[in-house]
Amino acid sequence: MNQPTLNMPSLSSGFLSVVRRDVLLAWKRPGDVLNPLFFFAMVSTLFPLAVGPSSEELAFSGPGVVWVAALLAALLSLNSLFMSDFEDGSLDQLILSPQPLPMTALAKALAHWLITGLPLVLVSPLVAITFQMPAQTISVMMVTLTFGTVSLSLLGSIGAALTVGLHRGTALLSLLILPLAMPILIFGARTVSLAAADDAVSAGVYFLAAYCMLTLTLAPFATAAALRISNE
């Protein structure tokens, strides 16, 4: 056997290095992390100003507002998921690398969630308090938001991969992803509303967890296929 032995990194170290690289890149440009958070806070501020300051109304619309704002903030940041990699050519290298592309896609989506989804989940109690949401609602909201933002990062990575390198990508991305993201919004917002009304929440939480598992297992393959198509 005189095949050249490549010094290949293992699957897990390849995965982790993609995650580390993306998180590090975001760390060096804090705007990428902070902008979606500011956007989230501002959209949440828009609703009381538009609807009125009465606390019953706010408590009633709070879960929906938080979820819509989270969805929009996630969409806003998704456009840049593959953009800089596409522009500087490192996306080509990622595709050419011997690492399986679905794993790389999963790593990119996970990094995106760490950069945008996780901070959003951590900040959401602040918004919930200003909306007069009861305390027991906040934990349910954070759990549903966790599952929901993970699903959104994965689902959105498909759309981001399909639209990478296109002009007018952002509007198109929203058009592609929003109808698909509707189940997340419905179950997320309704479950938080049910929690606010002291109702059973397990069905909604289970659904979101199941949806999260579905996107975790299937979305990376669709993203990989889309990346190959967009970059050929």
Next chain:
Amino acid sequence: MWTFFHKLASPPHFYDLAAKFIPWFGVIGAACVAYGAIAGLFYAPADYQQGDAFRIIYVHVPSAYLSMMAYMIMAVSAAIGLIWRIKLSHAVAAAAAPLGAWFTFLALMTGSIWGRPMWGTWWEWGDPRLTSELLMLFLYFGYMALRAAIDDTTKADKASAVLALVGAVNIPIIHFSVEWWSSLHQGATLVREGGPAIETGMLYPLLAMIFGFTFIFGALLLGRVRTEVLFRERRANWVRKLVLPEGDHA
């Protein structure tokens, strides 16, 4: 049998074959719709609850069914195009999308007009099927927008095929989630245990309309695929021979 499929996938062969099918589909569709419309609008008994207003069912149900049928056709041919790299099936997917969007729009319009006398509103957010039909329309819009945004046809075909498949996986989930959300719509009428809950005088015209709409959809789809094929193969020899007058092509 395989030769039949191989020949079917060849654009010039399909172009000729489709031309033979279109008039048949058109005539059968028109006859069924004519019977369904006359029998449904004039001879079917009025509903004991809804009176004559129920008659919009003869347009509403076929359109709603075709809106999903068209997505199925789109997703299946997109998958075939992606897996076996058959260009013709990408053309079918491209041609099916606008038709599906129109039938979805028609189903929404008629549903909304029907809702006005029945529920007292043009639009009822509490109705799961109206809402999921609207999301269906958005899925079509996304598909067509992605296709329109990519200049290269081969790339547009593949990218939109991935989107169509992702959408096909999601459609049942969207339906289920919207249903869980709330319900006001009447239950399923045709497909249910213990036979259809509708009188035969009302049923036969409805079935005729469904068949007729399907055949008309088939004729429209074949016509659209023909033009799509002609456009895609515009540099091919057989198209030149077809379009340019005799002796003009080198």
